[in-house]
Amino acid sequence: MENKPLATLVVVEHDNQSLSADTLRALSAASQIQQDGASLPVTALLVGHQCSSVLNELKCVQGISQIVAAEYQYALAENLSTLIAEVGRDYSHILAPASTFGKNLMPRVAALLDVGQLSDVIAIESLDTVIRPIYAGNALARVRSDDTTKVMTIRSSAFDAVTVSDSPVIENVVTLETVINAEHSEFVSQQKAESERPELPTANVVVSGGRGLGSKENFALVEQLADKLGGAIGASRAAVDAGFVSNDLQVGQTGKIVAPQLYIAVGISGAIQHLAGMKDSKVIVAINSDPEAPIFQVADYGLVGDLFEIMPELLEKV
Template structure:
């Protein structure tokens, strides 16, 4: 039984979620192969080959894969997939866009956001905004699934020496093209992989007040997130959203500031190791999941906490 994991990367570096997905794949007990599809991605291939537990790295280096458009990449993965028992990818925006297309091309079911491996064809996944965990089983010859990275420990990044195999395939579906992108640049850690996350909600009142959280985050070496309410109000960009329709995070420390604790938000952060909540409403639902709660005015508590660090 061989398992193929689709690497998530930016042609320069491997994304951390790939290591977590490989951690999930390792629990299946098969031989691990990693697909790196991109353009001028030699640096990513070198990182991939160094991962312990990976026996082979498949490389598709072609211009049509420069931006990993799902329409092109799905054809490559579906073609390769016939030789594997499992096809896995991180449950980020790229994986959620890619694997349903792959499953359709292979005429098999697709499992989304798995958080546990019971057996090679049986998995656990959250439903009802994470309020229940369903156990699902595949009867198809090929298992196609996206993996919630925060639910699995990552494989080490160094120490391996996988074989590298170059693929000649270059599939251009001709149905989409890359137009452009706007990337937010920050010296802070990436939200999805940060050890500490400081998130703000509608209680902050405006986007300018997020500067309070940024000062605190800089002291802690943390990423800054936001609730959907803050994003919908226009305080911050939607790439900062934590929740069911945003990013799923499980850092060692999650500090929720001015966040009421709606189910939609809790679904994205309740697996954090330690949760700290600051809210002036003692009845806020966030306190029900918080390990430590402070009933206080955030405009007083956050600057005081920042000065104490």
């Protein structure tokens, strides 16, 4: 085990059509794993079904030394984790985005390899030391791992995306023929919300609504502002639990972590779990009727007042 070569494996997240922005940022994190000032060789593991467009996109990504591709019609966490663990035995570091995809997958990989997991990594200091947030982001921990394989999930909001060239830069593509079937689970169906709006993790502008909006109908105010600003929609956990929007729009410790150029919080008090998901945003605007609301402690601009009076006026002037 001591003779294992130093190399990094990045698990690619995609929708069989295009690469996720989280993957490009995980690849950026991989480039920061260095020895003697040089990045370790990076292999991208692409598992999917009829995803040649993703492969072509991946070939244009800077900093990858080779691509390993496998054709799986239904890549479930149960069988995909086994494949990653088998391929990953030859690597010193295995990375995936800390998205729903990565959070579902990587703990299984770590368990199969009998190692610990380094979760939500926001900085890489050396081959064995990383920085990750704890206590809902109120403190940062420097963690050193002595495991032979370092299994990590990467908080994408902490890294810039790698450069993608206009033409292919990678020729080394290895195709895996092995297919591992999931014994105890099967793919039944997939329901995906279609939206013209940008994805939450990649949007430059995010408008989020909280319990203060009062109803699903009133949430339309948030949607209208997001559409005017060309932004994505987010929500606090309270708004999701109240049924105003679906849980894939939740921002916070148990939802998505975002760091857009502009974050507008409407009727969100700012519980610590919500702040953990958005406090790295470049400019934060808060609209709340309670001047003591915790959201104002992180906001760059605060509007204290009735959101039902402020929002129509704001929509008119934008």
